[in-house]
Amino acid sequence: MELLVASAVGMMTAAGIYLFLRLRTFPVILGLALLSYAVNLFLFATGRLIVGAPAILSLHLKEYTDPLPQALVLTAIVISFGMTALVVILSLGAYLETGNDRIDMHEPLDAPQVDATTATPSDGPEHHPAGPEEQS
Amino acid sequence: MSLSEWIIAPVLIPAVLAPLMVLLMRFDMLLQQVFSVVGTVALAVLALWLLIGASNGPILDYRLGNWPAPFGIILVLDRLSAMMLALTAGLSVPVLLYAIGSGWDTRGRHFHALFQFQLMGINGAFLTGDAFNLFVFFEVLLIASYGLMIHGGGAQRMKAGVQYVVFNLAGSTLFLFALGTIYAVTGTLNMADLANKVVALPPGDAGLIRVGAILLLLVFAVKGALVPLQFWLPNTYSHAPGPVAALFAVMTKIGAYAILRVFTLIFPPTTPATGSLFADILLPAALLTLAVGMIGILGARQLTRLISFAAIGSMGTLFIAVAQFSPEGNTAALYYMVHSTLAAAVLFLIADLTIARRGEAGGALRPAPRIAQSGLIAALFFAAAIGMAGMPPLSGFVGKLLVMQATWGQPGQALIWGTILITSLIALLGFARAGSSLFWKANAIAPGSRISDPEERPTLPFIATGILLAGLVALTVFAGPVTGWMQGTSAQLLDRAAYVTAVLGPK
Numbered sequence: 001m002e003l004l005v006a007s008a009v010g011m012m013t014a015a016g017i018y019l020f021l022r023l024r025t026f027p028v029i030l031g032l033a034l035l036s037y038a039v040n041l042f043l044f045a046t047g048r049l050i051v052g053a054p055a056i057l058s059l060h061l062k063e064y065t066d067p068l069p070q071a072l073v074l075t076a077i078v079i080s081f082g083m084t085a086l087v088v089i090l091s092l093g094a095y096l097e098t099g100n101d102r103i104d105m106h107e108p109l110d111a112p113q114v115d116a117t118t119a120t121p122s123d124g125p126e127h128h129p130a131g132p133e134e135q136s
Numbered sequence: 137m138s139l140s141e142w143i144i145a146p147v148l149i150p151a152v153l154a155p156l157m158v159l160l161m162r163f164d165m166l167l168q169q170v171f172s173v174v175g176t177v178a179l180a181v182l183a184l185w186l187l188i189g190a191s192n193g194p195i196l197d198y199r200l201g202n203w204p205a206p207f208g209i210i211l212v213l214d215r216l217s218a219m220m221l222a223l224t225a226g227l228s229v230p231v232l233l234y235a236i237g238s239g240w241d242t243r244g245r246h247f248h249a250l251f252q253f254q255l256m257g258i259n260g261a262f263l264t265g266d267a268f269n270l271f272v273f274f275e276v277l278l279i280a281s282y283g284l285m286i287h288g289g290g291a292q293r294m295k296a297g298v299q300y301v302v303f304n305l306a307g308s309t310l311f312l313f314a315l316g317t318i319y320a321v322t323g324t325l326n327m328a329d330l331a332n333k334v335v336a337l338p339p340g341d342a343g344l345i346r347v348g349a350i351l352l353l354l355v356f357a358v359k360g361a362l363v364p365l366q367f368w369l370p371n372t373y374s375h376a377p378g379p380v381a382a383l384f385a386v387m388t389k390i391g392a393y394a395i396l397r398v399f400t401l402i403f404p405p406t407t408p409a410t411g412s413l414f415a416d417i418l419l420p421a422a423l424l425t426l427a428v429g430m431i432g433i434l435g436a437r438q439l440t441r442l443i444s445f446a447a448i449g450s451m452g453t454l455f456i457a458v459a460q461f462s463p464e465g466n467t468a469a470l471y472y473m474v475h476s477t478l479a480a481a482v483l484f485l486i487a488d489l490t491i492a493r494r495g496e497a498g499g500a501l502r503p504a505p506r507i508a509q510s511g512l513i514a515a516l517f518f519a520a521a522i523g524m525a526g527m528p529p530l531s532g533f534v535g536k537l538l539v540m541q542a543t544w545g546q547p548g549q550a551l552i553w554g555t556i557l558i559t560s561l562i563a564l565l566g567f568a569r570a571g572s573s574l575f576w577k578a579n580a581i582a583p584g585s586r587i588s589d590p591e592e593r594p595t596l597p598f599i600a601t602g603i604l605l606a607g608l609v610a611l612t613v614f615a616g617p618v619t620g621w622m623q624g625t626s627a628q629l630l631d632r633a634a635y636v637t638a639v640l641g642p643k
Contacts, residue, residue, distance in 0.1 A: 020306065025298060032305050039312040046320040069319065072268060076312055079275050083308070086282060087301050093286070094294035103302065105295050105371060 005045050012038035025091035025101045032087065036080035043073045139189045143198040143213045145182055146221055146259040149175055154252035162246070169236050172248035176232050179255065180225035183218070190218035191621065195628070195638035197265065205265070205639045206326035212265035212639060215625040216470075220262040220393055223474055224386050226607060227481055228255055230600040234485050235379035237596025238492065243288040243377070250287070253280035254383065261390055265639055267318070267325040270394065271311050274359075278304050281387065284380045285372060296375035303368035307358040314351035321345045328639035330402045331632055334409065342409035349403050349410055353395065353417065360391025361451050362418075363425040369448055370432070374440035374499075378488025381440065382604075385480035388451050389473050395458055396469065400629045405461050418459035419548065423555050426452025430559035433566030439490065439499035442570055443483045446524050449559060450476035453526075456552060457539045466626035468538035471619055475531040475611055479523040482604040486517050489597060490574060501570050503577035508593065514575035516601055521567035523608050526560050531611040536560065538619065 012034050019031025047066025055067040095101045153175045161167040190196070190213050198211040232251060234240075241247040257277025264270050282304075286297040319325055321344045322333040337345055354365065361369040369388070373381045395418075403410050429449025436442035454476060457469035487499060490513055497504035507513065519530070526532035536556060543552045611618060628634065 020302075028302055032302065032309070035306070035309045039309050039316070043312060043316045043319075046316040048320075066323075069316075072315075072319070075268070075272065079272070079308075083275070083279070083301075083305055086279065087298070087305060090282065090286065090294070090301055091298055093289075094291075094298045097289065097294045098291040102295075103299060105292070105299070 001049055009038050009042045023103050033084055040073050043069050140196040140198055143211045147256055150252035150256035154249040157249040168248040176228050180229050183221040183225040187218040187222045190215050197639055206324050206329035209269045210265040211263040215628050217262045224258050227386055230603040231379050231382045234597050234600035237594050240377050240379050250280050250283040265327050285376045288377050293375045296371040300368055300372040311355040314348050317348035328636045331636050334402055337409055345409050356391045356394040361388050361448050362421050363428050366448050370444040373444040378484055382481035382484040385477050389477055392454050415459050415461050422452050422455030422459055426559050430562045433563050437501055439487045447480045457542055460542050463626045464542035467622045468542040470622040471538050472535035475535045478604055478607045482520045485601045489513050501573050503573055503581045506578040525563040525567050531608050534615045
């Protein structure tokens with residue numbers, strides 16, 4: 001049980017960080033989502049892993065699960081859900097506004113604008129008439 | 137109602153106003169403006185009253201739902217919280233007036249509602265006495281700041297907004313990891329309860345609590361733009377609308393506040409598990425932040441970017457004082473905190489005044505024809521730049537003097553003094569160069585010409601900028617009483633037993 005939860009947290013964090021460091025918004029958002037899953041699972045485990053015990057304190061029970069981390073996880077899930085929705089909308093807005101979905105701002109302001117109708121594949125997927133999502 | 141019941145009001149007033157604005161006043165800008173100004177002024181009056189109450193009385197608390205601490209969420213009002221509330225309120229009124237006067241609030245939707253939500257989050261973060269609740273208020277203020285940051289739209293601003301949001305979402309995740317680790321070790325997240333439990337931890341748990349504390353320090357360092365976690369700041373501040381950037385001047389201070397609060401109350405240098413670990417990390421990072429920020433001033437080619445780097449540099453100075461973890465260090469940090477918030481905010485407003493008049497040239501630091509009201513704006517810029525660079529006679533000088541005094545005789549004094557003095561010189565150079573190419577060289581390239589300015593310029597933005605600048609002057613004139621009051625605040629911060637007793641009750 002411990003091994004399962006620990007490795008799940010570890011793998012999701014690793015995958016999340018890898019995706020988070022990409023330069024396109026889509027993998028970054030996926031990475032953030034994975035990171036938030038990892039942290040939710042981690043928070044869940046902070047009350048110690050106890051199997052088959054109720055999450056309630058009672059005088060009649062010898063064993064119980066700490067209920068507080070579950071409340072914390074609920075809060076964290078709600079917040080990360082809202083934040084993910086927001087970052088998706090924001091990235092869509094940035095994509096529609098700028099015509100590409102890069103994270104970095106290194107493109108110089110006076111770079112020649114590629115006309116989408118005459119773009120070649122070497123101009124990068126974001127300039128392709130079909131849009132980046134149809135490319136891969 | 138007693139004073140302690142009013143502690144919830146700085147969170148409640150904006151929390152009620154903002155939804156009302158979205159639901160009932162969304163089509164009536166005038167009504168939104170009136171309610172926003174009235175609400176913000178009411179917050180300022182309330183903050184002043186709480187400040188007076190907190191300076192004359194003991195530490196007060198407000199139990200949400202009347203659950204006793206550490207089981208329920210608790211709001212705590214001490215001198216530090218009251219000071220931060222007053223600072224936020226004192227900043228938000230002129231910034232709001234500026235936003236209305238300059239027309240920024242009409243360039244997108246829901247500016248006033250977002251502004252109120254932002255104030256709600258900031259006030260909550262300063263008041264809460266619960267670490268997880270601090271996370272929640274961080275999220276409230278962040279989600280409002282995401283909306284404010286991209287207010288008005290535009291390609292570059294949206295791009296910068298995505299970066300800002302992504303960076304801070306990663307910070308939030310880190311915050312949760314930190315809180316989870318700390319909860320796993322101590323079984324509580326109430327700050328006063330943590331203060332009791334961390335000191336008494338068995339040696340076997342020392343490693344884990346150290347990890348949690350360092351993660352927490354990283355989170356606050358992200359908010360406080362401490363090198364190497366400052367990357368989000370220049371793009372965010374320089375692309376945000378002028379008044380929003382001015383309001384954000386207090387956002388970095390939330391990181392500094394949180395570090396002051398957590399690392400004096402929960403993990404003071406006397407904690408056996410952590411010792412002087414945080415000071416050892418914070419001081420080099422602060423020196424680097426100061427150097428990076430001030431060199432950035434010299435390298436910036438845009439006015440708003442230059443001010444962003446000045447803001448980073450001022451955070452460096454602030455964190456040098458914080459890293460001392462001494463009464464003198466705390467006093468200097470508090471004074472510099474107020475100063476640098478006002479100075480950065482007033483500079484962002486002046487930058488917005490300038491950019492709005494320069495037409496095509498925008499904020500680029502190159503000569504352009506004379507702008508309308510050039511003399512007045514140049515004078516304002518000159519005064520604010522003196523304040524930011526830390527030259528006499530304004531409060532930046534007093535603040536830096538206090539920081540240097542606090543490090544007198546401490547290890548690394550020569551390095552700290554050298555860094556502060558040299559970077560001040562660099563900042564002075566950078567500001568002088570920027571000011572001369574913005575305002576002075578206009579005559580050199582086209583004598584007598586000026587950018588035609590058919591628009592009628594309202595005076596409200598100037599009044600708002602003037603109020604903030606007057607704040608800087610007042611901070612200088614009343615430096616004596618203010619630092620005296622801050623010494624009391626610093627003493628209260630170091631009296632951990634008083635805080636714990638106020639929250640948890642006498643043992």
